[in-house]
Amino acid sequence: MRILVTVKFVPDLQSQRSFTEGAVTRTGDDGTMNELDENAVEAALQLKEAAGEGEVYALTVGGDDAVAAVRKALQLGVDHAIHVSDAAIAGSDVFGTAKVIAAAVRKVHDEAPLDLVVTGMAALDGLTSMLPTALAVELDWSQLTLASGLTVEDGAATIVRHLPDAHETVSAPLPAVVSVTDEANKPPYPNFKLIMAARSKPVTTWALADLGIDPAAVGAGAARTVVVDASPRPPRENRVTVTDTGDAGTQLADFLLEKGLA
Amino acid sequence: MxxxxxxxxxxxxxxxxxxxxxxxxxxxxxxxxxxxxxxxxxxxxxxxxxxxxxxxxxxxxxxxxxxxxxxxxxxxxxxxxxxxxxxxxxxxxxxxxxxxxxxxxxxxxxxxxxxxxxxxxxxxxxxxxxxxxxxxxxxxxxxxxxxxxxxxxxxxxxxxxxxxxxxxxVAADLRQARETVVVVEPVSAPEGVPLAEAPVVVSGGRGTGGDYTLVRELADVLGGAVGASRDATDEGWISHEHMVGQTGTTVTPALYVACGISGAVHHRGGMQASGTIVAVNIDPDAPIFEIADFGVVGDLGDVLPQAIARIRERRAG
CATH class of the missing domain: 3.40.50.620 (HUPs)
Structure with a gap:
């Protein structure tokens, strides 16, 4: 079983997140691997273990600091790490990013065929959840997204997909792009042995030229959308907190009634 | 045009x-x-x-x-x-x-x-x-x-x-997709307005201890839908469809009431754009209070029944 997992470098959820010139501020100080990508790494490792053989690759796209995302994936136990970095990629929209990732996937696939690309269900900075679909279309592979369960058998992958109106079981031939939800598995706590082993593992770095991508086809210039304004929302005003001394329930009710909310 | x-x-x-x-x-x-x-x-x-x-x-x-x-x-x-x-x-x-x-x-x-x-x-x-x-x-x-x-x-x-x-x-030439839907198991929709569309959402978290009676009652009185935190759905206290948060349902009701929910960033991401936010929690340091328009530090078992009774009383009067 050969699997590639895409991981994203995002600002830590607990940090002060912000925008710089229309893009999410991403720095090494408070950046980390997107938490939901841990589920993708874990799903890939479980499939490899079940198959009894295989290779798991982690791939990230981003500036110098983004290498932290694939280093984290190495610490979680993946075999190989790839970092695609090129100044021309900056400012790409989801379609540009998908183009870059697809080219990198094809490069790995051409060396020896991959069975799956596994991604997280969303990146916790943008939360659009569009990349897995865009990647499946770019690769012209099967799309199996939002999997809360995943099995691979006889050249096909089958997922369980929990949607608000129904639980679906969807099947498709390999190779496939699968996105897994945070219900799919519980990523284990960091393992000291794996963390130590990860230190000596190399990270392969590719630029756009290595992938045969025209720089004009990606980046800010090719983006179909542009952020024209970004500003912090003002804090809520006139906030009240009361400690219950026997009548807080009544105070709460009166607050709602006065505001016409009850 | x-x-x-x-x-x-x-x-x-x-x-x-x-x-x-x-x-x-x-x-x-x-x-x-x-x-x-x-x-x-x-x-x-x-x-x-x-x-x-x-x-x-x-x-x-x-x-x-x-x-x-x-x-x-x-x-x-x-x-x-x-x-x-x-x-x-x-x-x-x-x-x-x-x-x-x-x-x-x-x-x-x-x-x-x-x-x-x-x-x-x-x-x-x-x-x-x-x-x-x-x-x-x-x-x-x-x-x-x-x-x-x-x-x-x-x-x-x-x-x-x-x-x-x-x-x-409209006639559409739909080519065969690679994927096949093998099973569709409909989810029985909870009664009332779906979570994402509700004008009022009352959510319960760890502080409910798994008992949603008061949360449901308050939701009923306010004409709202029942939500939950990730903690509560993970515990199996309430089904995943009720989860409010970045990986569950994002809601923007006119009123959001968080009962016994600490307010981890995952939860806040799914409700912070709500109109008015009310929080009831026993822990005065719960981060949910940082974004609540009206916060009550207190026990759900005391505060909610009193609030429900007061609303009913004022309406009857």
């Missing part, structure tokens, strides 16, 4: 409220046409779409295979080749459909938008990001725009001069 296509969402055969919200928004951008995927709608539903401004209801007859994003996107594409703008409700499935349609047509996409307007011939959208701590305005530079609109961000208002919508059948 710009043609603005709106993808119709239905539940039990009836058009949903967020669809009417999208049609209302569509009227401010151009001429709305509704797109209906599935068996042809009943006359009352066509009439209601007309009431909210749809000049046409375009029907693409597709079956269960339209559950696959590839099929739905192809069907939608066939019905909207003349539409400069496409609006849909921002759901996980629609984000996938939007992505495929955009790759087929060259459109630019914004999802999770809280509004949209035309500025110098281009669509600009408003969103909140980073757990609703930032406002962002995005301009779609492509000639075609696809926008996913969050429920409850536009008020649905019927058109001033509503006409009868014309039913138009």
């Amino acid at each position: 710009t043609t603005v296509a709106v993808l119709v969402e239905t539940r039990s055969g009836e058009v949903t409220q967020p669809t009417f919200e999208a049609l209302t928004l569509a009227r401010s951008l151009g001429t709305p046409v509704a797109v209906w995927l599935g068996e042809a709608p009943e006359a009352p539903e066509v009439a209601r779409l007309g009431l909210y401004g749809a000049a046409e209801v375009r029907v693409v007859a597709v079956g269960d295979e339209a559950r696959l994003p590839a099929v739905a996107a192809a069907a939608l594409g066939a019905a909207t080749s003349d539409a400069e703008v496409m609006l849909m409700v921002s759901t996980f499935v629609n984000k996938e459909i939007a992505t495929r349609l955009a790759l087929a047509t060259g459109a630019g996409v914004v999802v999770d938008a809280a509004g949209a307007e035309l500025v110098d011939g281009r669509v600009e959208t408003m969103q909140t990001v980073f757990a609703a701590t930032w406002n962002v305005r995005t301009r779609i530079e492509a000639d075609r725009a696809i926008v996913g609109i969050r429920p409850n961000t536009t008020q649905a208002i019927a058109g001033e001069a509503p006409g009868a919508a014309t039913l138009v059948e």
Whole structure:
């Protein structure tokens, strides 16, 4: 079983997140691997273990600091790490990013065929959840997204997909792009042995030229959308907190009634 | 005049409220046409779409295979080749459909938008990001725009001069998708308004200890839907469909009441854009108090029954 997992470098959820010139501020100080990508790494490792053989690759796209995302994936136990970095990629929209990732996937696939690309269900900075679909279309592979369960058998992958109106079981031939939800598995706590082993593992770095991508086809210039304004929302005003001394329930009710909310 | 296509969402055969919200928004951008995927709608539903401004209801007859994003996107594409703008409700499935349609047509996409307007011939959208701590305005530079609109961000208002919508059948050449839907197991919808569309949401977390009686009662009194934190759904106290948060349902009700919820960033990301936020928690240091308009440090078992009784008493009086 050969699997590639895409991981994203995002600002830590607990940090002060912000925008710089229309893009999410991403720095090494408070950046980390997107938490939901841990589920993708874990799903890939479980499939490899079940198959009894295989290779798991982690791939990230981003500036110098983004290498932290694939280093984290190495610490979680993946075999190989790839970092695609090129100044021309900056400012790409989801379609540009998908183009870059697809080219990198094809490069790995051409060396020896991959069975799956596994991604997280969303990146916790943008939360659009569009990349897995865009990647499946770019690769012209099967799309199996939002999997809360995943099995691979006889050249096909089958997922369980929990949607608000129904639980679906969807099947498709390999190779496939699968996105897994945070219900799919519980990523284990960091393992000291794996963390130590990860230190000596190399990270392969590719630029756009290595992938045969025209720089004009990606980046800010090719983006179909542009952020024209970004500003912090003002804090809520006139906030009240009361400690219950026997009548807080009544105070709460009166607050709602006065505001016409009850 | 710009043609603005709106993808119709239905539940039990009836058009949903967020669809009417999208049609209302569509009227401010151009001429709305509704797109209906599935068996042809009943006359009352066509009439209601007309009431909210749809000049046409375009029907693409597709079956269960339209559950696959590839099929739905192809069907939608066939019905909207003349539409400069496409609006849909921002759901996980629609984000996938939007992505495929955009790759087929060259459109630019914004999802999770809280509004949209035309500025110098281009669509600009408003969103909140980073757990609703930032406002962002995005301009779609492509000639075609696809926008996913969050429920409850536009008020649905019927058109001033509503006409009868014309039913138009659209033939679509749908190639076989790679994927196959093997099983569809319907989820029985909770009674009342769905979480994402509810004007009031009352949520319970770890502090409920698994007993949702008071949370449900307060939701009932306020005419709201019941939500939950990730902790509560992980414990199996309440089903996953109730989870409010970044990976569950994002809600923007006029009133959000958090009961026994600490307010981890994952939860805040799913509710922080709500109108008024009320929190009841025994822990005075719970982060939820940082964003609550009205916070009560106290025991749910004391505070909620008293609040419920007071509201009932004032209404009766």
